[in-house]
Amino acid sequence: MSELLTNTEFDLFRKVIYAESGITFSETNRSILDSRLKERLRDKGMPTVQEYYKLITSDKEEMKLLLDSVTTNLTRFFRNQPHFDAFQHYVIPHLMEFKKNSPDKKIRIWSAGCSTGEEPYTIAMILKDILPPPYSFEIMASDISLKSLMVGKQGFYPASRITGIPDKYLQRFFTKTPEGYQMNSDVMSTIRFDYHNLKNMPTARNLDIVFCRNVLIYFDEAAQLEVINHFWDAMAPRSYLYIGHSESLFGMKTKFEFLKTNWACLYQKNL
16 A cells, blocks of 8 residues: 655654644554545545645644544453452552541542543442442543544443453443443443543642553653653542553653552552
8 A cells, every 4th residue: 555645744744743642653653644644634535635734733623533543442341450450459448548537538530541431431330339438439531532432421332342341240330232231320420531632731630540551652751751740740649550561650750659569560659
């Protein structure tokens, strides 16, 4: 397949995408950008990439659609089970202990890069199952992909997407239909789905847990550090950060402490 972009054009698009989102394109993933641009040109009925470049630099909504198209939305329920074992057996008990003598019994969680919602729904189901009163929780779920957020907001998944969910959760939290499985409203009401570009500072504060798994791999080190610092500023003095099992903050100038539990490794803010 012939390449759509000349080297000069590739450099232009690569730079504007990086400036807008922190997502990095290089020669190794150039073909992905090329194919996504072909789709956008076809959808817009535009004959040249030069015209499309002018459009994205003047139209913020079209820029959002381009960023949506170049992101990868691979996810599943209970992805990387040891993370959720650590969540259930270490993180939540410790947060309950921290908050035991505080009037604030709410656990605040951000699923950053939530894709189509499987991660925040997994978190919500576990907490619905194990969190005793008077404790409560709320989850903010964000992504740069508007299409993915729509799936998450609807909370409906075909049978092929619900593998990995324990039977007791499937029976308790979903309603089966001929087309698939609908998440029940009592779980859906605990999650607020919202568009957020990780390049921007979040408005949330005092977060107890941040999940940002398999997202940092799309950023270079400078953009990664910017995102990690945003998380630090948004998190409570004693809080926990999850990143992907193949990702690491090693060698990065960050204040987070590495935390090894019996189930998985994560990071903590401990002031």
